[in-house]
Amino acid sequence: MRYLIDNFKKTWEFIRETKSSYVDILLMHGFLMFFLTPFLVSATQFILRQGGIAYISYDNLGMIFSQHPFVFLGLIGMLLLLVTSVFFEFTFLLLSVYFIKIKKKISLKQLLKGTLLQLKKIRFGTLLFFLFYFFLVLPLSGIKFNSELLAKFQIPVFILDVIFENRVAFIALFVLFYLILIYIAIRLIFALPEMILKDKPFKESVKFSWQETKGSFLRILSQFVIVMGTFAIVSGLSTTVIILVQDLIETSAPKYALGSAIFLMTALQVVWLINLIFSTVGIFFVTIDNLGVRNFLPATLSWYKEETPKEQANWQKHLKSTGLVVLIIGLVVVVGTSNAEFLSNPASVKPITVSHRGVDNKNGAQNTIDSLIKTSTDTHPDYIEMDVQETKDQQFVVFHDFNMKNLTGENVKPNQLTLDELTTFTVKENGKEEPVASFDDYLAKANELNQKLLIEIKPTKDDSPEMIDNFIKKYGDDIIEHGHTIQSLSFDIVAELKEKKPEFVVGYIMPFSVVGPPEGDMDFFTLEYTTLNSNFIDSANAQGKAVYAWTPNDEDTMSRMMFYGIDGMITDQMTILNKTVKDNENITYSDKLLYFVIGIG
Structure with a gap:
């Protein structure tokens, strides 16, 4: 003590x-x-x-x-x-x-x-x-x-x-x-x-x-x-x-x-x-x-x-006078005006809502058609995010991991088997068991439900040189007709998609940001929410590009992202996001102060 x-x-x-x-x-x-x-x-x-x-x-x-x-x-x-x-x-x-x-x-x-x-x-x-x-x-x-x-x-x-x-x-x-x-x-x-x-x-x-x-x-x-x-x-x-x-x-x-x-x-x-x-x-x-x-x-x-008292007095007097003038000008002109504008503006813009891997609060197994149906029907997200990979026979399977062991028990990579072989496997997650889906079937069901998709293309070093050409040939017109969008962690794939099919809406997933938004023809950026701030969003929006946050899963984080001016949110908790979007229509000044503190903290 x-x-x-x-x-x-x-x-x-x-x-x-x-x-x-x-x-x-x-x-x-x-x-x-x-x-x-x-x-x-x-x-x-x-x-x-x-x-x-x-x-x-x-x-x-x-x-x-x-x-x-x-x-x-x-x-x-x-x-x-x-x-x-x-x-x-x-x-x-x-x-x-x-x-x-x-x-x-x-x-x-x-x-x-x-x-x-x-x-x-x-x-x-x-x-x-x-x-x-x-x-x-x-x-x-x-x-x-x-x-x-x-x-x-x-x-x-x-x-x-x-x-x-x-x-x-x-x-x-x-x-x-x-x-x-x-x-x-x-x-x-x-x-x-x-x-x-x-x-x-x-x-x-x-x-x-x-x-x-x-x-x-x-x-x-x-x-x-x-x-x-x-x-x-x-x-x-x-x-x-x-x-x-x-x-x-x-x-x-x-x-x-x-x-x-x-x-x-x-x-x-x-x-x-x-x-x-x-x-x-x-x-x-x-x-x-x-x-x-x-x-x-x-x-x-x-x-x-x-220093002598005289030297200290002169220097300190000059410094304090300058500091006082700067402080007063800063508080009255810059800070006060900025705060008034900030607090007077609308609290947030309604973001695009995206269900991460088609699941809401563990209501099913990720990237399966059953979860797609449940989540789309119950929570009505603007988009359902899902993952596709190329198979051994140059088809496309809906699967996230680069090894299937964790979700199916099979110690094999998706690109080592044909699509027919992969769709015999069963995804086991959240107490559910559902078959691995082909992208053809998943896309067809989404179109039937009138549910837009955010399609993440997950590349590997073993992909065929024609992967993007095959993807565009098979699904390009369908994607444009039904308003689906695409994203990828690979900058090269994003650039190739925009070059070969400019009508596509394509986003670049950034694991982190050090020097701000990169230059390129992408339509939006997707960033992990802990690395996001309002400066990045403002810079990207100034370039005419939207910003999505993944994966905020609680109401406070979602509200803070909306406070930053986020354009879209990818979440595992669609029900909470829907509620948060609705609640934030009547945000108070005290709420704004709280989000401001969280943002600068």
């Missing part, structure tokens, strides 16, 4: 003493958010355009390397610039917290000078360690370094779903791997501060951290939990109070609801900024605090020069 109380006291003292660094940290974050991050994205897009490359993903890196070496080198250069920029941000924040800890004032000018000096001293080993630590260990361990530069790098939730839905052994291995990463993250926590504050070599710093954290793992980890938990609780309580106040005003004094919502939304943004400061530097506070307790912090740094 004593340890808990001491850490709460330290956290409160840290919050109180960090006030002097608010402006510095906010200026740094503003520079990263509004200048450096957009520059990196635009520069990467420019490099890709020079090689005539429409997108970057895991499936075309080999092609870029072999066929576009200069583009590949340019992308490597952008990666190095990104890593160097994150290192700059890390060093800047570490130095800020260090000077707070030793209770010495430092100007923004000196902070930038000291940070740039560290960049000059950076070594290859330091950069490799930084890559390992901040792009692998910390994100996966859950000890989050809140950097705007790293905001796009996250694990899509569908990868975790695959792990947790399939095998107990995989779950156990994942949990073990996660625990190991947490352990490594804590044991190496002093390495980078030693390199930066004491100019120690890479190997010596890593060895020092490993030795000094021996026997202290749980203590340091618990301090992280206490410090970051305190910030989260304070921020969460503040946010809850603001939203409840808005809800109360809407109920008791509705004529003031819009004005209060504009004011309270601004208050939410202030809370977010304050929480951003504390959560961003929280990791540095724990690290510096532990080094200070062990008397490992240097008394001062060689480049630091304590």
Whole structure:
């Protein structure tokens, strides 16, 4: 209990003493958010355009390397610039917290000078360690370094779903791997501060951290939990109070609801900024605090020069005046106007509803005709999403997995058997048993039901060269006549479909987005919902392309996607989606504030 109380006291003292660094940290974050991050994205897009490359993903890196070496080198250069920029941000924040800890004032000018000096001293080993630590260990361990530069790098939730839905052994291995990463993250926590504050070599710093954290793992980890938990609780309580106040005003004094919502939304943004400061530097506070307790912090740094009161006064006066003017203009003109427009606009546009693999709340076996009939009849989705693969005899079967063992018990790939052989198998899922369907039969039944399909073409390396030609020849006119659409994870297939049959409505499924919507003739993009934000949707819509989210399965997530302006949603819970779409016709200002908080959180 004593340890808990001491850490709460330290956290409160840290919050109180960090006030002097608010402006510095906010200026740094503003520079990263509004200048450096957009520059990196635009520069990467420019490099890709020079090689005539429409997108970057895991499936075309080999092609870029072999066929576009200069583009590949340019992308490597952008990666190095990104890593160097994150290192700059890390060093800047570490130095800020260090000077707070030793209770010495430092100007923004000196902070930038000291940070740039560290960049000059950076070594290859330091950069490799930084890559390992901040792009692998910390994100996966859950000890989050809140950097705007790293905001796009996250694990899509569908990868975790695959792990947790399939095998107990995989779950156990994942949990073990996660625990190991947490352990490594804590044991190496002093390495980078030693390199930066004491100019120690890479190997010596890593060895020092490993030795000094021996026997202290749980203590340091618990301090992280206490410090970051305190910030989260304070921020969460503040946010809850603001939203409840808005809800109360809407109920008791509705004529003031819009004005209060504009004011309270601004208050939410202030809370977010304050929480951003504390959560961003929280990791540095724990690290510096532990080094200070062990008397490992240097008394001062060689480049630091304590400024005279006159120098401090002039500089601080100029900075505060400038900051105050910018803050007032920002709040009154930009933030206030933006919030008013945001809150006055319609809450959301009714999205296209799509049933994922033709199933609603496990009402049948995926991609089977029986589920198609049930879901179409009971929930009336705009589209039913389903998967097709080429068979050994160049026909098309409705099946998702690249191996049939999990759903049929047969350890074989769809492209290893003929269509007649495949349709003798039975899909067993959700307590149902239904035959594997040919695409001909599935399409015919959908047409009979007047049910539109979202057809996902799932390619493999063993597909015939004529696969797309055969598909277009057999089904092209039927697809256009009945208004079906197509999508694929393969950019090449999307491009080929649009080239050979421009009338098709075709979408590109993106596993993740780093540099925004790719260029191409596709009609829409499909993204995993955890990687989506309103900026991507706005950018895609500006190109005349729609955006679908897959697979939001709860009401809150669906409402948030609608709040972003999503054009379509692919879900396993069609009944919930139908209800959510109907309920969101009367969304309140307090609902908008809640979705805004979730969106920026």
